[in-house]
Amino acid sequence: MLWFMKNISLSIKFLAMSFTSALLLGFSCGSAKKSSVQIDKKPAATNIESILTEKKYNEAFPTRDTFYSYKAFTKAARELAGIKIKITKRAYEALQMVRIDKNTGKETIIRQDEGFNEDWAKSKPDSVYYIDFGNFCTEKDALTNKKELAAFFAQIAHETRLGQNGQFNDGLMLRREKTEEAYIYPNDEYPAVKGKKYFGRGPMQLSYNGNYGYASHCIFGNKDILLNNPELIEQNAVVAFKTAIYFWMTPQSSKPSAHDAITGDWKPTA
Secondary structure, X not given: OHHHHHHHHHHHHHHHHHHHHHHHHOOOOOXXXXXXXXXXXXXXXXXXXXXXXXXXXXXXXXXXXXXXXXXXXXXXHHHHOOEEEEEEEEOOOEEEEEEEEOOOOOEEEEEEOOOOOOHXXXXXXXXXXXXXXXHOOOOOOHHHHHHHHHHHHHHHHHHHOOOOOOOOOOOOOOOEOOOOOOOOOOOOOOOOOOOOOOOOEOOOOEOOHHHHXXXXXXHHOOOHHHHHOOOHHHHOHHHHHHHHHHHHHOOXXXXXXXXXXXXXXXXXXX
């Protein structure tokens, strides 16, 4: 087991170094002076396209499934950038999720736990945090944004490679996990649908009914879309990339998001 874990760690490290080298050394993103200051926020796809061209994307994944196209990736980033999630916790157990469409300003409550508005919960202090999908590779300076994109690519490459050629260039080959296990775990908010399976799918290999339902809530504003149709992730490349960006940007329980860890928005307490 230790040998297996060591090799996974080395694979991710190698991939991250490879992508970082390509992103930081192979592409121009303005002068060094400009990259050292806070950049203006702009739609994620525009920012990503300024870092990585379609030609370089294809060169980075020479053996990829054509399903995982550059256009699908940038479209997913562009569309998801218009969504922001406000999560309010009361007394830890009572949760409210509000989906904000930044293009229209429309706010929709997509989840509100029982007891959220009861007096016992209102008497507790609120804990509020936001998941702004528009911050994907756009929040910080140019150098940090490049590092984040490199790390994201390294992770999805690792998740979807066949691992046969020893060159670490075979990422984005698998649309789904090679299993028929159902990957179902009891979840009152996101219950599994009879007959459906929630094994790993997409660039980040989204797994389990709880993650499918949560992702569906954030992406579509409707938890049932992916719970009822988990196969959509392996059939629609834009949806597939959206689930990967969702997972990258979303903290879970006491774990920070990968985005927050890389950008420095999260700091360890010990």
